[in-house]
Amino acid sequence: MNPDTVTLSDSAAKRIAKILSSEAGKTAMRVSVEGGGCSGFSYKFDLVDAQEDDDVVVEKGDATVLIDKLSLIYMLGSEIDFVDNLLGQSFQINNPNAVASCGCGTSFSI
Template identity: 40%
Template sequence: MAVTVTEAAAQRVANFLENRGKGLGLRLGVRTSGCSGMAYVLEFVDELQEGDEVFEYFDIKVIVDAKSLIYLEGTELDFTKEGLNEGFKFNNPNVSSECGCGESFHV
């Protein structure tokens, strides 16, 4: 399995990278945080690190470190707009529960 990206998410990332003027892609990771245990981390990548896995969709690279990949395997990164709210959405089949505020999850 892999981490996948929808076309809407890829277009949003491409816009961010274009405005930024540099970058190999977007790092998707997890860190310990929140009331449910883990939170998603998104950051630009200028240089690959040892152990990084690279997934490419719609000409956008998503980079995941080996430690995060076990929690993100099979995740789809999407970008949604609902009314005035817009943002990235993580469709992660590994999640067993999420906190009420939506900031963290548990596997």
């Protein structure tokens, strides 16, 4: 993982590309960090049709992820992954900055 950016795993890139191809007008997945969740911060995933001026763009194959600069501070060095196992399917963020996370996989603390 590159400590200066956010990367996409192959499985996440394939899943994002598949989702975007089936959503008319949506061009990217936005990942943001919000206050709240059971561990202090939580990740939010949205499909969007436009890039904001302060967005950092992460691309792999046909997948495009947008991250605002404030959220990026909390996510530097992270890898966005897509997991499909017996517990279900979900995007997970492997964040080296998180010192704790909860069982839901979308909440963390620094």
